[in-house]
Amino acid sequence: MVKERLITKEEAVGRITPEDIERMFYPVISETDKSKLKSSYIGEGINAVPGAAAGQIMFTAEDAENAFNKGMKVILVRKETSPEDVGGMHAAQGILTATGGKTSHAAVVARGWGKCCVVGAEILDINAEKKTMTVKGKTYKQGDWLTLDGSTGSIYAGQLALKDPILPPEFKVLMGWCDTIRTVNVRTNADSPSDAKKAIEMGAEGIGLCRTEHMFFEGRDRQLAIQTMIVADTKEDRVKALSKLLPYQRKDFEGIFDAMNGKPVTIRLIDPPLHEFTPKDAAGIKELSKVAKMPEDKVRARIDQLHESNPMLGHRGCRLCITYPEILEMQVQAIIEAAVSVAKKGKKVFPEIMIPLTIAEKEFNILEERVRAVADPIIKAAKSKVKYLVGTMIEIPRAALMANRIAEKAEFFSFGTNDLTQMTMGLSRDDAGRFLPEYVDEKKAAIFKADPFQVLDQEGVGQLVKMGIERGRSTRPNLKVGICGEHGGELSSVKFCCAQGMNYVSCSPYRVPIARLACAQYEVESKAKKSSAKKPAAKKAGAKPMMKKAPARKAAKRK
């Protein structure tokens, strides 16, 4: 239609929906035999991440990884997932859980990878010991085939035929129009070199959130090193354990910087509470006891000590770096050494070191000084010209309230709207499944129009976002601001972020095209508003001059 001059490019961009885009990226079940579909159907859960997947059932992350290494296709079936399962989740074609909602660990992690995921399938009766699951009286065992449809939440027995999506050439053209129109950058959340490469393919202009702790879970060596650090009694022992992690982290960062080639990479220092890293079973405790050279009961006692009533509000984020500066020091060393080394190879590198969970300017200032105290001597010694920024997440209400003071030293803000939503609304993402559906259901209480973890609560949480940006820029007018929560890939939330003057939004790789579309639609809509305010009768007239100006605006984008 644009070719035939029936509509403008802006109108075309305005007509596309996020669903139109999502549909293009995910495999679908291609089985057309309806009676086969019907007889295979065994029930359904919540459609957490769209797309279809078929594989053999594995009930533990370890089994899933082993099967994957043997070349098998795997569906990982768990009651719920935890960070320890990430390796197995990554190895699986699709993930199926018996509990949890669209914001459960499984759903959020899978969404980040664009991996088919069905959660909260309460019909599953999983027997973890026997490695079986029973659904409506029928028992499925490890190795049985299962097909999931993440778009509908349907679960099928057996291996149904799937079809891969083929991106139509029009998609690239459309995305090109979006990129010309929009002025806000789109970054992605990526934790590994392979994620980073994928992100570039999807059009990401930087990494807005690189979660360093995922690097601690990949492989037994790394897990044991972080676990040894955790149970250590002295700073010396912690430093020793951390030094084992250093080369792994450095290598990961090198891979990421290499893939991003000068595009900014925001690296968040350690975020989750330490108990997320500890071994959960007797065998794990035994192995750790051996490696850490510490009696088993002492290891167990140390792990017990770490238990928290409300881990979300506990000893995590930068609080860990206040207590254990050596963690921050190791991570910063790895980041800067990697940056220097990649820069030496002639590539551009631009790391942005991000402090999570900040609540006070003094807390930030202490950590910012520690970061620079590690980073600057490395750069100087290498005679490198690497530049880096130190900034913070704004994810606790107090941080938004104190943004003017925090921005005195912080060079950038990234709104962690997942946690900001949790704290501002007093809602645990993991537990809200029990009552939030009723709050959102328009046939029930209908207190909210949408799940606030999917769609940013603009009128509540949004006030703190607005306040945080305004106050931050009142101290530091050129403060770089972005968002790295789930909302960074949701249409209305991204438009809100654009309206607040953010420099970029960041989302999972698979949502980057949606974010590009949303940023472009924001420009089209705000131009239309301005134009209709001037000349109410001449809506189309506003579109043309905008396209002419676009290259200038594109150039004006702040990276």
Added chain:
Amino acid sequence: MVKERLITKEEAVGRITPEDIERMFYPVISETDKSKLKSSYIGEGINAVPGAAAGQIMFTAEDAENAFNKGMKVILVRKETSPEDVGGMHAAQGILTATGGKTSHAAVVARGWGKCCVVGAEILDINAEKKTMTVKGKTYKQGDWLTLDGSTGSIYAGQLALKDPILPPEFKVLMGWCDTIRTVNVRTNADSPSDAKKAIEMGAEGIGLCRTEHMFFEGRDRQLAIQTMIVADTKEDRVKALSKLLPYQRKDFEGIFDAMNGKPVTIRLIDPPLHEFTPKDAAGIKELSKVAKMPEDKVRARIDQLHESNPMLGHRGCRLCITYPEILEMQVQAIIEAAVSVAKKGKKVFPEIMIPLTIAEKEFNILEERVRAVADPIIKAAKSKVKYLVGTMIEIPRAALMANRIAEKAEFFSFGTNDLTQMTMGLSRDDAGRFLPEYVDEKKAAIFKADPFQVLDQEGVGQLVKMGIERGRSTRPNLKVGICGEHGGELSSVKFCCAQGMNYVSCSPYRVPIARLACAQYEVESKAKKSSAKKPAAKKAGAKPMMKKAPARKAAKRK
């Protein structure tokens, strides 16, 4: 000195410290034999609630209650306490825990009662099964005597002599001056008729927080009724179980209204998550299974289902009443029937029904309607003239942000600054002990000047308090506003509340005199400021006219 006209009453009030007052209320160890003190000393914990107590060690709440019923004096020793222990805690002379800080469950509950409490005594190695504890190699068993000094945190073996405080007559005179000077009301947090009587003695002008759920723990019958409600499958079964609680709640409310005789009583509807009420051991599950006529494994499964990752941010407060309106209906019926019945006896009654954990105006409006739908017909049928208010806690950041809209229907706000601090700072009161000391310690990070759970974080959390009041009164200019968090009994926090225009502060009964002092000091200080702004050289001159005007201001107090 006032008698001798050396200083004015205002100056006298200004010179008293909270510690001066606290000291007058708590028993002290009167043992003067220093060598005996030294030989009895076995170590120390954190001084959570001042005063001294001696008693025989009991390791479970049940043993403590049984011993108390036999006329024994008890020190309850626990690793940590939970709401299920409240009966045993109440029965004890003093409470000693191995874990937790000044804001742990044990500390907060004990502070409410002014009961000696030492927490976080990590030197204790408690063996709950054997009912023994070992300290530095020496083992103490159930029934052994122990003396605690809650003012210092010291723990002594054996029974040391204690001395009860004698209130000097000057205390009453001083408090009288405070009452004449101050314009802000002082209420108390009280959950039972006996608390209410105590509160009146301490000078409270109303109850600012009556926590109804404490009523569910007193006695096995009540516990089983609430537990039966929790595991019930249908609304009918829940209503049936709740109807068993109704007479207990009604009787408690009657006792409270009777004691308060027309003073306002703010009653908070159910607040904690349901899992806090469930049985924790096999015997409890067995008994519940019998009473609820439900197989044990189903009871267990239902309890397991209730587990939450972050209960503080979970299915609690008014969220329970959205999901289970029958809980609210039973509680409102009990409150209003009690009010009508006490009013019939010729007493004045003024209940204020408070919705906890509100985050949205629609949520409040739904519940307010439900309250009135239960209350009004009861009042009408009884041809009673009882008046009541419906208002809300402001304890989640979003509630403060949306205060203008919530105040459209809410007739009063009570700032729950404990939870507001938790959410605004992303700090769990139960877990902060692991890192908060370092944040507060002026020799370490010194990020905060004081523990924000003890002293209100005026510059952070205080912004939301200020915003909540301003926005609430922008919609409803005569909005009644108070505070019912721990901060309502802390000097600087109370002064802050006065400065924000609150109508009242509410605190534990034993802190009422401190709150009265703080409110008076606020007036003295703000008058002095105004006066020195006018006539910088005549500070004392400001005091006299203030005293003359005082009766008028006293009359102007809003109840």
